[in-house]
Amino acid sequence: xxxxxxxxxxxxxxxxxxxxxxxxxxxxxxxxxxxxxxxxxxxxxxxxxxxxxxxxxxxxxxxxxxxxxxxxxxxxxxxxxxxxxxxxxxxxxxxxxxxxxxxxxxxxxxxxxxxxxxxxxxxxxxxxxxxxxxxxxxxxxxxxxxxxxxxxxxxxxxxxxxxxxxxxxxxxxxxxxxxxxxxxxxxxxxxxxxxxxxxxxxxxxxxxxxxxxxxxxxxxxxxxxxxxxxxxxxxxxxxxxxxxxxxxxxxxxxxxxxxxxxxxxxxxxxxxxxxxxx
Amino acid sequence: xxxxxxxxxxxxxxxxxxxxxxxxxxxxxxxxxxxxxxxxxxxxxxxxxxxxxxxxxxxxxxxxxxxxxxxxxxxxxxxxxxxxxxxxxxxxxxxxxxxxxxxxxxxxxxxxxxxxxxxxxxxxxxxxxxxxxxxxxxxxxxxxxxxxxxxxxxxxxxxxxxxxxxxxxxxxxxxxxxxxxxxxxxxxxxxxxxxxxxxxxxxxxxxxxxxxxxxxxxxxxxxxxxxxxxxxxxxxxxxxxxx
Numbered sequence: 001x002x003x004x005x006x007x008x009x010x011x012x013x014x015x016x017x018x019x020x021x022x023x024x025x026x027x028x029x030x031x032x033x034x035x036x037x038x039x040x041x042x043x044x045x046x047x048x049x050x051x052x053x054x055x056x057x058x059x060x061x062x063x064x065x066x067x068x069x070x071x072x073x074x075x076x077x078x079x080x081x082x083x084x085x086x087x088x089x090x091x092x093x094x095x096x097x098x099x100x101x102x103x104x105x106x107x108x109x110x111x112x113x114x115x116x117x118x119x120x121x122x123x124x125x126x127x128x129x130x131x132x133x134x135x136x137x138x139x140x141x142x143x144x145x146x147x148x149x150x151x152x153x154x155x156x157x158x159x160x161x162x163x164x165x166x167x168x169x170x171x172x173x174x175x176x177x178x179x180x181x182x183x184x185x186x187x188x189x190x191x192x193x194x195x196x197x198x199x200x201x202x203x204x205x206x207x208x209x210x211x212x213x214x215x216x217x218x219x220x221x222x223x224x225x226x227x228x229x230x231x232x233x234x235x236x237x238x239x240x241x242x243x244x245x246x247x248x249x250x251x252x253x254x255x256x257x258x259x260x261x262x263x264x265x266x267x268x269x270x271x272x273x274x275x276x277x278x
Numbered sequence: 279x280x281x282x283x284x285x286x287x288x289x290x291x292x293x294x295x296x297x298x299x300x301x302x303x304x305x306x307x308x309x310x311x312x313x314x315x316x317x318x319x320x321x322x323x324x325x326x327x328x329x330x331x332x333x334x335x336x337x338x339x340x341x342x343x344x345x346x347x348x349x350x351x352x353x354x355x356x357x358x359x360x361x362x363x364x365x366x367x368x369x370x371x372x373x374x375x376x377x378x379x380x381x382x383x384x385x386x387x388x389x390x391x392x393x394x395x396x397x398x399x400x401x402x403x404x405x406x407x408x409x410x411x412x413x414x415x416x417x418x419x420x421x422x423x424x425x426x427x428x429x430x431x432x433x434x435x436x437x438x439x440x441x442x443x444x445x446x447x448x449x450x451x452x453x454x455x456x457x458x459x460x461x462x463x464x465x466x467x468x469x470x471x472x473x474x475x476x477x478x479x480x481x482x483x484x485x486x487x488x489x490x491x492x493x494x495x496x497x498x499x500x501x502x503x504x505x506x507x508x509x510x511x512x513x514x515x516x517x518x519x520x521x
Binding site: 004005006008009012013203204207211214215218219221222225226 | 310311312315346347349350351353354357419420421422
């Protein structure tokens, strides 16, 4: 392939091949979006309640007991978290399939036939992501431990952020490697991962990912601007329905944009692997 | 040679007024951010046609199909520009920091020297950026070619630094002159209208407002796109001038 950006162009066109399946992903995204909205609204309520309790009992936030928290919503919140987590596992499973299709040069979008398989793939995907975020988490934890020492704290935080970035770059190739061989072990086969990346060239590899991320961000920011314009316009014309309108707009955004972007990103990741092993 | 470039580009940009209007409409919506990249992508296509074409040939204007790759090309264009312009920005920042540490005459002396160096670096970086984009287009859009400094330097050496800078200066002057002349003509016409209505005893303010509006519209929908195609075409043709 002549240039890096052909992969990106191909990835951007890819989700249009089958709009129905894209909408399927979109519905999953909408569920997560709704849960996070409800969560935000609930958080406001709970914060209000906690402040009320604090005012009544003269306590400070640190010595408030768990039993003094409003308990009715806790179970609901936990249930919603669990549902959201499971749905996001499905989305990850779908991304797994997209990468797989991309590596195998299939031009159609993966279907939703094999629910259980999708879930298992999602768990694998999630595990790899989790393991790769462990180093930065440990460093961030160290930073919290030494938080009294202000200068040391910031240095460790910077190291943690750098670790996140480095791990993320390796993570993409690791996921590709795992998906291509369909085995969890291959995600931690560092020599093969390094071989793949140096096969493509580190500069080209990092450049491709950075370019993809930039395109991803531009799309998101642009759509965000459009959507916030729409929200403001509708909220100004219809009285007293601002929350409902913003929820509707964010559902539309999740249905089309979030799903599109995630499929696009996975597709490009798969193409990178395809280029690397060629 | 330079005059040939200008003549060809001026004719080329005026080939199809529909393209200009479409570009103008895209430009009108560019506050939504995505269309802004479409415009740069279109400029990239113009450059692409120019570097693969011949001067005074019959190159067609690029069309608007395949918007997605146009968008990606636009992103590339912008990234190359930003990365090159980072160099003078960093130089300027360094000088500003140093000047901030010192005080008195030394600070202003450092600042003046810094400004001169920044200006030179800016001119060089802008030249390199434009030529880098041309070089990238010539090599089928390979991103690494936009930063192959030694190759780009060879290209500029072959064209001649003086010619390049002269062409760029000429471009700036022609752009400003066209903008000025067009708005001056429209302004004169509407001033004449307004004065005649004032003589007839009608309030002329609405005519002046209309004049300003038409001025903005024509600048946005016809002159602006025309100038952007003109600039891109000239730079693309300049690239083909290597011996």
